[in-house]
Amino acid sequence: MKIAVAGAGIGGLTVAALLGQDGHDVAVFDQFDSPRPVGSGLVIQPVGQAVLAEIDALDEALKLGNSVYHMLGFEAEAGRPVLNVRYDNDGGPRFGLAIHRASLFTAIWNTVQRQGIALHQSAAVQSAKDGILTLQDGTEHGPFDLIIDAAGVTSPLSPLTSRPLPYGAIWGTVDWPETALPITQLSQCYRRADRMIGALPIGKMPNDAAQKAAIFWSLPRDKYDDWLASGLEKWKAEAVGLWPEFAPFATQITAPSQMTMARYSHGTLRKPYGTGLVHIGDAAHRASPQLGQGARRPDALRQVSQVTCRHLSSDERHFHTAISI
């Protein structure tokens, strides 16, 4: 089949690789001028790791990323553990793959390139109808047997309206410092429900041998300007006051631009497909990253891609069944 994928993020590139492996003629369209990921680190759960293995991207992702076996979050004042989860209580092999987005992107992107899949850059998609993909500059591509919408949270192809969540977070990437915190653990500190600080050891970035950490600090979605206005030193003092172990991470932040504000929303498309069109990833379902499950969804893509290609144009119900699975 001739297939267009709108969006070259985690979901779009992964589904392109899976469909390319199945012998389909795939073209990917993204608005960016050159391939690049946005953001800091994330955790790929075991199901997501299985998909990376299937597209031959896991080895590279493992070399760059870092294995996390334990997630520990505790109250700042009482020191009481609130989140205390091990991937395998009896020392088994499962772990979360903590990785910088740039590293994950590199691993998946290299797979896509090895397969010779066409990528159209500076190609901001506007609409999809009857197998024709129309870009914002008015050019039309197609016809395609199938268009996959993987354009993320702001996809113009997705009818999803989602509910903004009251809290977001500022995120940054720093070197993993000299610290007593285990490098195999996601560590978080909370003050009631209104403050959360985290440090996630995410391994290396492409072309940089240093071990990195993704750090985050939760903020109400409309308080970013206030955070900027109150100054870095006040923020660092508050964070280190709550969690002294955060000090060697915080000292590496010397400019507000090192921290990026991310706002979240919740929502799920009840019917994530139309005739010849499928919505995947954040275009189909949005959730808070605190659940750590956003990027794992490509695990469903194997079944989706197979069933879609066999049946979608002729019978949408089969695809619906695949989604349910």
Ligand SMILES: Cc1cc2nc3c(=O)[nH]c(=O)nc-3n(C[C@H](O)[C@H](O)[C@H](O)COP(=O)(O)OP(=O)(O)OC[C@H]3O[C@@H](n4cnc5c(N)ncnc54)[C@H](O)[C@@H]3O)c2cc1C
């Ligand atoms: C701060 C933060 C932390 C997170 N942590 C985790 C975690 O620990 N674990 C986890 O599993 N998930 C996490 N997530 C969620 C995860 O990042 C998303 O679920 C995942 O990136 C969704 O992939 P996607 O391919 O659907 O969209 P994206 O990765 O957002 O990719 C969308 C792509 O579409 C392109 N695009 C957008 N509009 C257009 C257009 N009009 N035309 C063409 N191209 C377009 C964009 O340039 C981009 O390349 C986190 C998210 C955030 C914000």
